[in-house]
Amino acid sequence: MAGVRLTPNAVSAALAGDTNLKPVVQVVDLRSIAVNGPPSKGPRFRAIISDGVATTPALFAAQLCDLARSGLVRRGAIVQLIEYIINTVQKDRRAMVILNMEVLVPECEIIGNPALPPESGVSNSNSMRADQFNGAPVLTTGITLSTVPRSIDNAPVLQRSTAGNSSNINPSPRDNPQVFQPTVQPSYRPAPNYRNHGTIMKNDAPARIIPISVLNPYQGRWAIKGRVTAKGEIRRFHNAKGDGKVFSFDLLDSDGGEIRATCFNALVDRFYEAVEVGKVYVVSRGNLKAAKKDYNHLNNEWEIFLENQSTVELCPDEDSSIPAQRFSFTSIDKIEDSENNAIVDVVGVVTSVNPSTTIQRKNGMETQKRTITLKDMSGRSVEVTMWGDFCNREGLQLQEMVECGTFPVLAIKAGRVNDYSGKSVGTISSSQLLMNPDLAEAHSLRQWFDCGGRDASTQSISRDFTPAASRNEIRKTVAQIKDDGLGMGDKPDWVTVKATVVFFKTDSFCYTACPNMTGDRQCNKKVTKSDSGNWVCDKCNQEFPECEYRYLLQLQIQDHSGTAWATAFQEPGEELLGCSARELYMLKENEDPRYTDILLQGLYQMYLLRLKVKEETYGDERRVKNTVAKVERIDPSAESKFLLDGFSRLTGLY
Structure with a gap:
């Protein structure tokens, strides 16, 4: 097989913004770096890649770390970069994130005399940290020019063995030098011009779609493509800046990556009606901030905050590679061991549904509440509390089905665990309820219930649950x-x-009450009639032609x-x-x-x-x-x- 050589000027071209180039480069240094997070994720890997003259730091995406852990990629390996992005981590420092690559030669002597060019924006004495890519603090040591190994010869010679299917690499003798031939990647060529736009500025080109899993705050222009799996209700708030409103929606892409996008105020009016659950959108431009795990249950450390320049574009063609929903079910007996406020997915058979009631929250707002009971094959049952629109939407359907003798299977996406004197599950704004879903777990439950599970004894993990009244109530005479x-x-x-x-x-x-609305909340203070015939509220300092009557x-x-x-x-x-x-x-x-x-x-x-x-x-x-x-x-x-x-x-x- 013919030899392989490094792509000339690959580093300079890539750092200049040409992400269409698929260069052949060499890994001249490779080391693992510790990151904060679950131990199952393992370490990340940082490399120094070279085109034989220039070098640049590069971080392996999570899906490529197994190549380094297995030893398939190591110091001296020659690889072809299939997909990558360039991050500006500081004003004058740039670095690469490798998303996909192909290993051409597992091990080789260092080619050429690579050095760090000034235009790369990487100082010889400053290390690049992994947290500049993904926000996670790391333990790392400085990378200096002296740590980059160099070969004695400017052009070491290697060949692929052509015997059988072997890919062993044998160095050519010094007296028979052989140059690597460009069989995979041509030399650097400038990025193509965009037609019908004339001369364009750097950020006028459309952003390239990247996986959600590699999205981080240190990227410049980006775009992601995902299906909306959940859409929250519009919530109103009041702070020092005045009244405001906000809503969020969750996106899932074909690689299983999830992320939440949040809109405030004017952006709520712009995007709320445009975004529909189940449809696929391309989202670009936005501010990435650390996700607040008390409110965001998705497996992503970042959250997108959309801005005025953000775009959310509907994909007209349905993308079958993106699943409709992603579940990670927890059996009811395991919910008993879950922490308070934990977010879980649960599936079970609905055995009872209570009527919907109206309650008043601490902030004075009224809301609907309905409780149901789920059981599964673990021998446990749990109370599920529906709030708000869930009561009159899915809750009413469930009530009608149970009253007719049909006990549906219900899958709950993103329910919140409550551990007050027993465990229960409640809906939140981003919860989803699917009745009789086409899922393997649901089919298994249906068969179990119809073949004897209906009469199987179960123990409630909501210990003090009384269907006719509030749970954990204290009865007194x-x-x-x-x-x-x-x-x-x-x-x-x-x-x-x-x-x-x-x-x-x-x-x-009853009494005469103020009808004035502040956000979604009514004043309700007592009003009196003035000489003009209008009703006067001393709190609001306003007059109204009509008043409310409250018990x-x-x-x-x-x-x-x-x-x-x-x-x-x-x-x-x-x-x-x-x-x-x-x-x-x-x-x-x-x-x-x-x-x-x-x-x-x-x-x-x-x-x-x-x-x-x-x-x-x-x-x-x-x-x-x-x-x-x-x-x-x-x-x-x-x-x-x-x-x-x-x-x-x-x-x-x-």
């Missing part, structure tokens, strides 16, 4: 609220009481142990009376007989009442106030299970 001194501490006590409503105060069951309902509750007074605001009031405060107020003002009927229908009904118990001061008097935070009608089946579980715990003591 009306008398125990006083007898146990609840609400007397610095923080309120939260209890659940099974009681009947026996009386409503009707003289003032401030005083009611008396009773169980077998006694009676107590409680206060119900908007959502609990609507649940108790079945209509809005405005509707009830208008019926009263118009002396409509339906007003009395509505009040009577709310009496003498048994409820599970979630109470906030806290001592408050009224004038000079201190007394305990009971506030109704949640109202649930009694589910006989769930209540029976609760009583049986309590009975089992009691009998287990003796």
Whole structure:
């Protein structure tokens, strides 16, 4: 076989920005560098490559490190660079990241007299660190010119053996010099001009698509191609700079690399409707920052923050090489050992679905909540809490299927583990729920469940789960609220009481509230009517032609142990009376007989009442106030299970 020679001027051409060149170069130095991260990733490798005259530092991409670990690439190896990128790591320093290469000669003496050219931007006394490529701190020593080995001869001679399939390399004798012949790569040629653009500037050329796994903050122009696997809802926030909004979406490419892209404010308006889950896009230009692992579960240390010059272009042709989704399922028994707030993928059969309820978050916002139960072949079951739109979208479908006797298989992508008194899984904005997905794990579960798994006994890892009410609730009687001194501490006590409503105060069951919206939150402060006929809010310092009506309902509750007074605001009031405060107020003002009927229908009904118990001061008097935070009608089946579980715990003591 004919010999191989190094591509002349390859280093200078590559550093000048010609990434279309596929040069033949030599590895004149190779060493491993330690990086922070999971031990399974192993060390990375840094090389000095030479074209026989000039050299440049180069970092092997993760997928090439096995070549160095196995010894296939080592000092003296001659390789052809198939794909690479050039990073400007400092103002005057550039270095190469090798994405793909072919080993031509595994080992050879050093060719020529390589030196570090000034135009390479690499100082002889300064080392290039791997964290300048990927942000991970490394342990490394300086690379100086003296560490680059040189051959005694300017042109050492090697040949490939042509015997059989052997690729042994034999040096030619000194008296029979042989020059390496260019059989693989031609000499350097300038990059082609772009037609119909005339003379272009450096950054006018379209960015080349690179794998997500090699994307890092030290690259100049880049582009990635991936499928959107998740898209979060628009979230609004308020900080020192004012009000803002943000949303994120996740991308997956054909190599399995994942990364999150985030948009703020004006970019939300620009990209939110354009980005659709399941479609493939080319994303270019953006600012890469370290991912905050408390909020970003993807296996990538970086996150893209899109900017004004960023582009997100839909690929018209479907790319079948990019999978629709990537799962890493955790069986339910392993979730029991997971840390709090861990992000997991889980798949199981839905065995029960509870009705959707409305709750109020700490920030005053209302949201929907629905709980379901999953079981799998590990002999465990887990409670899954759906939040927001999941309740009325996938949650409603699941409820209808279970009520019809169909128990679907549900795959959850990116659920968050909660470990408060047992383990449960909750949805987050980037979660995805797939019903009866076409996955091997789902098919196995379906067969297991239909062939006996339906009747298999399971143990819940959500230990205190009671389907009819909030998990981990504390049940008390009306008398125990006083007898146990609840609400007397610095923080309120939260209890659940099974009681009947026996009386409503009707003289003032609601108040006039401010309708002004700040972001997604309504003011709701009490407003008064001015002489002009408008409603005035002292907090907002504004006038409004109309006001809102919100419940401030005083009611008396009773169980077998006694009676107590409680206060119900908007959502609990609507649940108790079945209509809005405005509707009830208008019926009263118009002396409509339906007003009395509505009040009577709310009496003498048994409820599970979630109470906030806290001592408050009224004038000079201190007394305990009971506030109704949640109202649930009694589910006989769930209540029976609760009583049986309590009975089992009691009998287990003796």
